[in-house]
Amino acid sequence: MKAARMLIVDDESANLKLLERLLNSHGYSNIDLVSDAREVVAHYQAIRPDLILLDINMPYLDGYQVMEQLQALDDPLLPPIVILTAQHDKSYLLRALSAGARDYVTKPLDANELLMRVRNLLDAQLAHRMMHDQKKVLEELVEARTEELRRTRLQVVQRLGMAAEYRDEETGNHILRMSHISALLARSVGWSSANCELMLHASPMHDIGKIGIPDAILLKPGKFEPHEWEIMKTHSTIGGKLLAGDDTDLLRMAQQIALTHHEKWDGSGYPAGLSGEDIPMSGRIAALADVFDALTSVRPYKNAWSIEEAVNMITENSGRHFDPALVNVFLEKLPEILEIRSRFDDPKSCS
Numbered sequence: 001m002k003a004a005r006m007l008i009v010d011d012e013s014a015n016l017k018l019l020e021r022l023l024n025s026h027g028y029s030n031i032d033l034v035s036d037a038r039e040v041v042a043h044y045q046a047i048r049p050d051l052i053l054l055d056i057n058m059p060y061l062d063g064y065q066v067m068e069q070l071q072a073l074d075d076p077l078l079p080p081i082v083i084l085t086a087q088h089d090k091s092y093l094l095r096a097l098s099a100g101a102r103d104y105v106t107k108p109l110d111a112n113e114l115l116m117r118v119r120n121l122l123d124a125q126l127a128h129r130m131m132h133d134q135k136k137v138l139e140e141l142v143e144a145r146t147e148e149l150r151r152t153r154l155q156v157v158q159r160l161g162m163a164a165e166y167r168d169e170e171t172g173n174h175i176l177r178m179s180h181i182s183a184l185l186a187r188s189v190g191w192s193s194a195n196c197e198l199m200l201h202a203s204p205m206h207d208i209g210k211i212g213i214p215d216a217i218l219l220k221p222g223k224f225e226p227h228e229w230e231i232m233k234t235h236s237t238i239g240g241k242l243l244a245g246d247d248t249d250l251l252r253m254a255q256q257i258a259l260t261h262h263e264k265w266d267g268s269g270y271p272a273g274l275s276g277e278d279i280p281m282s283g284r285i286a287a288l289a290d291v292f293d294a295l296t297s298v299r300p301y302k303n304a305w306s307i308e309e310a311v312n313m314i315t316e317n318s319g320r321h322f323d324p325a326l327v328n329v330f331l332e333k334l335p336e337i338l339e340i341r342s343r344f345d346d347p348k349s350c351s
Contacts, residue, residue, distance in 0.1 A: 002027040004122045007049040009034045009066065010084065011058040019053060022111055023118070037061035041069050049079050050125050051118060054101075056085040056092065067099045077132055080121040084109065154201050157250070161204030164211055174293055175204040176344040181289035181337050188329045189281070202254035203286050206261045209239030236262050236271045253282055261286040264321045284323045288314065288330055291321075296341070307338065 006028060010016050016033045023031055034043050037058045044052075052070075056063035063083060070078060080102035085092060093104050103117050161175045183200040191199070210218060213235050217228045224232060239258030243251050260274065260283025267275030295310040305313075311334065318327040330337070 001119070001122050001126060003030055004028070004050040004126065005030045005032070005047050006051045006053065006118075007032050007034065007040070007043060007047065008053045009037060009040055009058075009063075010053075010055040011035055011037070012055075015055070015084075019109075022114070026115055028118075037063075037066050040066050041073070044070060044073075048077075050129070051079050051122055052081045053084055053118075054081050056083055056087060056096065064095065064099050067096075067101065071100050077129055079125055082114075082117060082121065153250070157201055157205060157254070160208055161206070164205075164207045164209075173344040173346040174297060177293045177341055178206070178286070178289045179203040180340045180344065181293065182285050184333060184336055184340065185285045185289060185326065185329060186282075188333050189285075189326070198249055198253050199282060199285065202250055202282070203257055203289070205239070205243065205254040206257045206286050206290060207235060207239065208242055208254075208258060209235035209237065211242075212238040233262070233270045236260075256280050257282050257286045259283070261290060263287070265323050266320045269321075279323075284326055288322050288326055292330070292337070293341070 006023065008016055008019050008031060010019070013035055016035060020031055020033060032043055032047050032049065034040055038060050040061075054063045054066060058066075061069075063085070067081060070081070078100075081100060082103045082105060083096045083101045084105055084107060085096075086107040088106055096104055102121060105114055105117060161179075179200050182203040183196045186199040187193075187196045213232060217224070217231050220228065236259055240255050243255035243258055246252065246255075257280075259271070260279050263269035263272065263274040263279045263283055264287075265276060265279070265284075267273050269279075292310055292314060295305045295313065296307060298304045311331070314322060314327060314330065318324045
């Protein structure tokens with residue numbers, strides 16, 4: 001407490017010296033003296049005092065105006081203010097307290113009374129400051145822990161997506177390309193930054209349901225028999241079930257994508273046969289990004305298509321497989337999409 005910072009404001013230099021000597025004699029040494037009320041705010045911001053002793057009647061600015069300036073700073077740790085004045089009228093007391101003063105001492109000052117008020121107010125202020133600092137530290141710890149949990153969750157999500165891809169297509173970077181293309185398209189249609197980030201991290205789980213498809217079907221190099229194709233199509237509903245029951249925005253979007261990224265604009269897709277805008281935008285975006293990257297990537301059962309061939313296929317299927325407005329955005333953003341493909345290229349992808 002003896003190291004507490006104090007700011008004393010009085011236009012009479014004799015009063016300032018008297019108060020300084022009194023406080024020094026009782027161990028308070030961290031004291032700043034101000035005789036010009038116009039300089040109070042600057043001194044306050046420089047030293048951030050723990051207590052202010054303030055005269056009322058001063059030239060240029062009176063004590064009430066000084067308190068108004070201090071209140072305007074909106075400092076959550078504004079220190080207690082003790083008014084020092086020769087005015088004994090109760091109206092001065094009430095006005096000072098309503099303006100933000102915490103205590104009021106009349107002149108001539110009683111040294112013992114002033115010292116006790118200083119000690120009590122400093123005790124309360126330092127306790128308040130300690131609580132504020134502890135709260136800040138706790139908030140920082142919570143924020144750091146939350147960020148750590150978020151990163152861990154995203155890593156788990158990405159690895160789940162990669163697990164499904166490795167079982168099927170044996171490519172490490174498909175989900176990276178597909179998810180970044182999805183986020184780019186989402187941003188291009190006006191999604192918020194937060195929702196674009198959700199798209200980036202939810203879309204890698206679009207084929208998580210393939211974990212539930214038997215190897216004999218999933219890894220078959222040739223064309224599926226009708227009954228095999230029906231089993232293969234269940235990966236959408238399997239993925240939806242795997243991701244159901246979580247109330248986080250991330251997994252809700254991931255479930256939506258898993259369920260709807262094989263729906264088609266004309267209603268001929270699966271599993272629900274949704275059409276047009278009944279298909280969630282997240283599913284429409286993921287479908288376009290997934291198909292484009294799959295076409296232009298090498299698979300065990302096919303060679304990579306050229307960029308021109310893939311773009312022509314997507315354009316031809318505008319209004320059938322894909323949302324036509326989204327296809328227009330895709331074509332507009334094609335240079336950026338190709339940059340994403342280049343950034344996350346792998347040996348089996350088309351250049």
